[in-house]
Amino acid sequence: MAAKKARVLTLSTTATLVLSALAASQANAAGYQIAFDSVGGLGRAYAGEAAVGDSATSMGRNPATMTLFERPAFSGSMIYFDAEIDVTGNSAAQSSSDIIPSQFVPASYYVHPLNDQMAVGLGLYANYGLGTDLKNDFLAGDIGGDTELFTVNINPAVAYQVNPMLSLGAGISLVYANGEVNRHYGGGAGNFGTQASGKILSWDGDDWAFGWNVGALFELDESNRLGLSYRAGVDLKLEGTFTDFSPGVAIPGGGSTTAVSNVPLPAIAEFSGFHQLNNKFAIHYSALWTQWSEYKEFSASSSDCSINGGICFLKPEKYDDSWRWAIGATYQLNPAIKLRAGFALDEKAGDTTVSIPDQDAYWYSTGMNYQLDDNWSFDFGLAYMDRSDESFTETSLFTANHDYTAKGYLLIVGAQANYRF
Template sequence: MSVKKRYPVLAVAVAMTSLNASGAGFQVSEHSASGLGRAFAGEAAIADNAAVLARNPAAMTLFKTAELSGGLSIVDPTVDVDDNDFGQSAKDVAPMGFIPSAYYIHPINNRIAVGLAMFSNYGVATEYPDKFNAGSTAGETSLMTVNLNPNIAYRINDHFSIGGGISLVYGDAELKRHYGLLGLVGKNSSDNTIKMEGDTYDWSWNIAALYEVNDDHRFGLSYRSQVDLDFEGDFTDYTGKITGTPNTVVTGKLPVVLPAIAEFSGYHALNNQWAVHYSVQWTQYSKFEELRATSDQCNPGYEGEAGVCLMKDEDYDDNFRWALGATYSLNPEWILRAGFAFDEQAGKSTLSIPDTDRYWYSAGATYTYSPNMSFDFGFTYLRGKEITFEEDETSFTSTSDAFITAAQINYKF
């Protein structure tokens, strides 16, 4: 049995975060309450609080004083899956998720600023009933990640700024399967067949640019690199078909790709009250090709392939997310915002990740309590397109929607 690596600060952050992907594939978009209120339209260009670090560190040059932002997003999804061939349904397979975030920006002078961000870009959780027929492909799946991301920005001139940083990305994953319809004599459909759990960390990098036409018009461009997480942890073979001995625990390895992300945003103030903003985000999901767990002790191996504990091909393509929003300054205390986004389906739907097109309908507000302190609130209704897919020669239909709420506090020093 392996001894897991544990990193206390990051482990605490992950423990706070029961993630459920609200973006396409297994992407987590909830980086701020202000962003949620506009469907994350214009995030790489607006820079109305320190949460801009998650999207564009070059925008730190817009800050004149140090600022701290911290928030919590709550994702309450409803994902139902119907087994069309056997007339069985699984309700609410995606649990509620809690997603914290924190950001700090500190200007050094009128050209250089530094910042630190903690947030998540990827995560997913699905939990099917123990007696769901397709236990061998459904069961429980979870992936939780957190980024600790220091950044620096430099203003080249009055119009152009650049920025970048590195990220320590921590991940924790668990996968559990059971017999389901394939239960054998003397076994229950809810009895486990395999289980794998482990954690790991890796480094990534990000770069960004901000172009200011003037105070009322600016554009942002950012890129966040791919992360290759090599999980190492406990693989349990309850049946003995993979390792040769029932109830055997071995050390398994499972590489997982967190795809690269690029975003272009624009912000335009039309007058003293109204502004419009937009974003196009690209995610390189084509790099996510398979889930393949390996160990020398998995012999005869998964489906007779020695050294392989688990194998699942994934069918993903690069996808785009389009967002448009508006902001209205009601008075010195209140700012109102709204937005709409379309998030393209990234991968072929499966029971563990029932992906589909998503439509975001968002609204939010900022309340300025004092010159130094403000509060952001955001709400989104997310509607997923109904989709029918096949897995292991069985037909399923998935329906989904979600309510996302968020609150955030911002403080200027």
């Protein structure tokens, strides 16, 4: 009986510390944003995406580019990334390798010109997602564990050419999102009579929400275009099941309840340029801004989490608006083959932590387009994302302060089929 009382007392007095140590986000170049929305773009490090308009995928970045199409067009892509990101502490128990699971990212787009001035389109793709997965017996299990965010964006859009120099576009987005979080005892397992890989808590939830995007395309002449686009932020309200596996952390007596988490998908603005210098060579560039300062905390709440005043878990975040800079080139090798290359700097958005190893990323990309005939073409892309080494200190309830280093890279490959009707 004395041991049981001691366990309950320990859980009660440390509940707030456990909750404040929990983190949930996804690891990518900046926060939990995805840039893998086309293979043609992948080959040029996504430089010029709001202005190039060489396939139906461009409507996802800038709906105004749909006025460039004289025939209906479809693009379907599949991108695979293999991530090798390691978090290293001062021992094997405080380290975890390959913490970002490799993934396939599909996307599809359709553009249909209605007349010489107007076009409509539909995109099915993702702007945000990915996840982290540290080993279950990671010593700082209360700040490690696994986290996942999955989103799908269904984006119908319309574009109108105001005059030969200016086109405008707008779209609405129906966004589906699903999130999941699991945290473990790690080095605190002995205090609670359980295994290091045992769960402290878990949560999963989903939501549907609406958003919108707009764009403008400025055609200076047949060889020079500028694009400007804006995608509004979306406020998700993920609702799902929160489970307290340790009575005294959040729910008296433990158990499960319905909990709600507010997760923002930040606004994005992009400026791009495309310049066909001669009949073989073109350059393109982009500056993309993301309003990460809107992301201030990750938390979930329920009236059943009465131990902490309705808070099931809470993790303050330190995020600032970030920029992505890209430059690329295209070379027409022959009538059938177009070569691409690009470089980009993806600035980190937030403080680096065990569960969010956010890092500056440098993209080195190459790719090609193969024109099979007047209707079919195929894109292939390859990119190496070199992520900066980040050293940081983080506090775990069970292991106190520890120094960590996050380092690694992503290898990204993709293929895309394009058809013009």
